Amino acid sequence: MKSGTFPGGLSLPVSAAGVSKPFESVPPSQTVIIPLKQHIGEPCAVSVKKGAEVKMGDLLGESESAAVHATVSGKVTEIIKKFPGMSGGYVPAIGIESDGKNESGGFLEGSDPMSLIQKGGVVDSDVEAISLHDKLTLAKEKSVKALVINSVDVEPQMISRASILAENAKEVASGIDIISQILGITTVYIGVSENAPNAISAISGACSSAISGACSSAHVVGLKAKHPQSMQELLVKALLGKEVPTGGSPEDIGVTVISVETAFFTAQAVNDKKPMLERFITVAGNGIGSPKNVLVRIGTPIKDVLEHCGVAPGHGGKVIIGGPLMGTAIHSADIPVTKETTGIYLQKEGDIAEFPSGVCIKCGLCVEVCPMRLMPLLISGFSESGSYAMAEANDILSCNECGCCAYVCPVLIPMVQWIKLGKSEIRAQRSSE
Amino acid sequence: MKTPELVVSAVPHVHGGNSIPKMMMNTLIALIPAVVIGIYFFGMDAIRVVVIAMASAVAWEAILQKIMGRPIAISNLSGMVSGLILAMLLPPTAPWWMICTGTFVMILLGKEIYGGLGNNPFNGVLIAWVVLQMSYPDHMMYWLAPPGDFMTEATPLEVLKYEGVGSIAEHFTILGLFIGNTTGFIGEGSALMLLIGGAYLLIRKVVSWRIPVSFLGGIVLFSGIFWLTNSEEYASPLFHLLAGGSIMAAFFLATDMPSSPVTPAGMLIYGFLCGVLAVVIRLWGAWYDGAYYAVFIISILTPLLDKIKSKVYGR
Ligand code: SF4
Ligand code: SF4
Numbered sequence: 001m002k003s004g005t006f007p008g009g010l011s012l013p014v015s016a017a018g019v020s021k022p023f024e025s026v027p028p029s030q031t032v033i034i035p036l037k038q039h040i041g042e043p044c045a046v047s048v049k050k051g052a053e054v055k056m057g058d059l060l061g062e063s064e065s066a067a068v069h070a071t072v073s074g075k076v077t078e079i080i081k082k083f084p085g086m087s088g089g090y091v092p093a094i095g096i097e098s099d100g101k102n103e104s105g106g107f108l109e110g111s112d113p114m115s116l117i118q119k120g121g122v123v124d125s126d127v128e129a130i131s132l133h134d135k136l137t138l139a140k141e142k143s144v145k146a147l148v149i150n151s152v153d154v155e156p157q158m159i160s161r162a163s164i165l166a167e168n169a170k171e172v173a174s175g176i177d178i179i180s181q182i183l184g185i186t187t188v189y190i191g192v193s194e195n196a197p198n199a200i201s202a203i204s205g206a207c208s209s210a211i212s213g214a215c216s217s218a219h220v221v222g223l224k225a226k227h228p229q230s231m232q233e234l235l236v237k238a239l240l241g242k243e244v245p246t247g248g249s250p251e252d253i254g255v256t257v258i259s260v261e262t263a264f265f266t267a268q269a270v271n272d273k274k275p276m277l278e279r280f281i282t283v284a285g286n287g288i289g290s291p292k293n294v295l296v297r298i299g300t301p302i303k304d305v306l307e308h309c310g311v312a313p314g315h316g317g318k319v320i321i322g323g324p325l326m327g328t329a330i331h332s333a334d335i336p337v338t339k340e341t342t343g344i345y346l347q348k349e350g351d352i353a354e355f356p357s358g359v360c361i362k363c364g365l366c367v368e369v370c371p372m373r374l375m376p377l378l379i380s381g382f383s384e385s386g387s388y389a390m391a392e393a394n395d396i397l398s399c400n401e402c403g404c405c406a407y408v409c410p411v412l413i414p415m416v417q418w419i420k421l422g423k424s425e426i427r428a429q430r431s432s433e
Numbered sequence: 434m435k436t437p438e439l440v441v442s443a444v445p446h447v448h449g450g451n452s453i454p455k456m457m458m459n460t461l462i463a464l465i466p467a468v469v470i471g472i473y474f475f476g477m478d479a480i481r482v483v484v485i486a487m488a489s490a491v492a493w494e495a496i497l498q499k500i501m502g503r504p505i506a507i508s509n510l511s512g513m514v515s516g517l518i519l520a521m522l523l524p525p526t527a528p529w530w531m532i533c534t535g536t537f538v539m540i541l542l543g544k545e546i547y548g549g550l551g552n553n554p555f556n557g558v559l560i561a562w563v564v565l566q567m568s569y570p571d572h573m574m575y576w577l578a579p580p581g582d583f584m585t586e587a588t589p590l591e592v593l594k595y596e597g598v599g600s601i602a603e604h605f606t607i608l609g610l611f612i613g614n615t616t617g618f619i620g621e622g623s624a625l626m627l628l629i630g631g632a633y634l635l636i637r638k639v640v641s642w643r644i645p646v647s648f649l650g651g652i653v654l655f656s657g658i659f660w661l662t663n664s665e666e667y668a669s670p671l672f673h674l675l676a677g678g679s680i681m682a683a684f685f686l687a688t689d690m691p692s693s694p695v696t697p698a699g700m701l702i703y704g705f706l707c708g709v710l711a712v713v714i715r716l717w718g719a720w721y722d723g724a725y726y727a728v729f730i731i732s733i734l735t736p737l738l739d740k741i742k743s744k745v746y747g748r
Binding site: 010233237243244245246247248313315316317318319320324325326327328329330331332333345347349351352353354355358359360361362363364365367368371372373374375377395398401403406407408409410411412414416417420 | 438439440441442443444445446447448449451452453455456548549550551552638641690691693694695696697700742743744745746747748
């Protein structure tokens with residue numbers, strides 16, 4: 001087996017705690033809050049009334065992309081118009097008070113895989129959360145030729161994707177077959193971090209024992225454990241040796257990238273007719289010791305997840321949705337887990353990096369690590385001085401905000417912050433034109 | 434349960450821990466082997482030069498930062514490092530006032546006048562060194578031979594220049610050059626010790642391999658061409674590699690961050706040009722310390738070389 005990678009990036013110390021771990025189920029919370037928008041696009045239309053009794057799996061909101069379901073049985077206590085969304089702005093949400101019975105509602109109806117995926121509310125979550133239905137529709141339009149299954153964890157401290165493979169290889173394999181059948185393709189790449197041998201052998205086993213289907217001929221490829229290998233464009237580079245054109249998407253070069261957990265939930269929706277009610281999450285960080293894997297119902301407040309893991313966010317600490325390099329720090333642990341939650345990272349006070357910014361000494365380290373081969377010192381500097389045209393000419397828009405540059409900078413320039421500012425200014429300018 | 438107050442700040446939430454003091458400390462550590470062998474060969478004289486250079490560099494830095502109303506930044510160790518490197522490029526006989534003049538020029542013209550570390554277009558150590566070469570040539574060439582059977586008090590490059598390639602073997606062995614048992618500046622003699630230090634810098638990722646490797650490659654390639662055509666007249670690439678501070682320049686001078694390129698291709702070309710020019714100066718120039726002059730001159734090209742960017746992903 002060859003091992004793939006991309007130039008640049010960070011070889012971070014990977015948790016020594018072992019790379020795959022079983023998932024503990026977090027018990028249902030007393031109250032859950034379920035946002036009606038957990039993916040890019042329009043929010044779902046509310047399909048319940050305040051006071052209604054719901055069971056697990058009952059429909060809460062409908063949309064053409066991905067439906068949203070109740071994850072506990074109980075009573076709808078409130079329909080919130082403006083709930084803070086994970087990707088900024090406000091979204092509508094539904095609050096449910098659990099009756100503690102955990103009764104299941106009915107199963108999904110129908111047999112068409114595409115419609116089961118949509119009704120089952122399957123969402124593919126990486127840097128962006130996109131409904132699988134929309135993603136597959138686009139892939140079909142662009143008649144993609146290859147499917148890439150992203151089993152590389154979003155950041156090196158996270159272990160949930162490798163663990164899903166190790167624990168649920170069969171379901172994943174079945175999901176891959178379903179998706180490739182929908183797309184009508186047989187070329188499948190499964191990219192796994194090479195420091196997860198359990199995951200590699202589990203999926204290789206599941207694939208080779210499959211008699212037919214795309215999975216039986218899938219290429220399982222071990223990838224160097226490097227940040228940010230989980231990014232779609234770098235996966236495509238590592239697995240197929242191709243680059244996604246600037247401003248485009250993998251679909252433009254005939255590839256679609258789908259996360260391993262999405263394959264799992266696809267199998268669940270299509271084979272078992274069960275909607276996506278949960279999310280596989282790693283809780284990691286120096287606030288918790290060795291990382292833990294949990295299976296959490298959508299809508300569970302983060303603080304309940306932390307409580308289950310036996311940790312409390314200390315005063316002055318940080319709770320990050322996602323990983324330490326790219327995740328978003330949240331202001332309150334009351335925020336619920338959604339289909340967009342890729343992981344939870346805890347930081348104690350005192351471990352939080354600060355970027356007071358010094359004078360660039362032109363050490364070139366940021367250039368060396370940038371996986372997009374940009375000049376981080378330049379684009380960040382141009383943004384800082386408001387020279388957005390220059391920043392754009394130097395491809396600031398190609399930056400994927402992986403954080404590698406700021407991580408290595410000896411004078412602690414908050415480069416990602418400057419770059420984000422520059423990008424949003426340029427985009428604002430473009431849309432006003 | 435009331436949720437405790439959480440901190441919200443921008444990405445990334447972690448940092449690798451790299452810092453200027455760390456890089457400088459690693460550079461100091463990397464220089465230790467070469468300094469120690471310099472002291473072994475030149476004794477108290479070498480210690481004197483090193484101590485005066487380091488102390489005066491730090492003192493000038495503090496004084497100049499005070500005068501210019503900048504925060505005193507001597508704790509980043511960069512003054513100490515450049516003081517030490519300058520000391521290594523001085524003869525063991527250097528008088529104290531000349532050392533202090535050198536460090537003054539180095540800190541003023543090499544750093545503070547441009548607004549501090551990071552903004553200097555030239556390598557401060559080399560500015561000072563060139564000024565001293567021009568101003569006090571006699572003092573800069575007043576050599577002590579290390580203890581042992583030495584038939585010359587000239588440096589290997591002086592022998593090459595004035596006596597020709599045939600005389601080199603009379604005075605120096607390749608092994609002697611490798612270990613550092615030669616006449617010359619305090620810290621440039623021992624290729625072995627400098628290579629050990631250079632390897633340490635690479636392992637610690639303080640400098641990229643690109644500049645040193647292409648530098649030495651440039652020396653070998655260019656001197657090799659002449660040597661292959663006429664080995665009677667031209668010295669071997671190995672001699673050029675080991676003598677005259679090639680390794681010193683490749684690892685510790687050309688890698689000066691502010692004055693060298695940041696792009697991968699820029700670094701390779703920069704190093705290669707330095708190596709070629711070093712040999713050109715040694716063979717045909719009026720001076721013979723080609724490696725140092727080469728770095729000094731090629732750094733003019735840095736802004737140009739930084740324009741050679743990598744192809745952006747997806748373009
Ligand atoms: S410039 Fe952007 S893509 Fe490059 S290292 Fe920095 S954050 Fe990552
Ligand atoms: S890492 Fe920081 S100091 Fe080094 S070149 Fe980049 S911005 Fe400048």
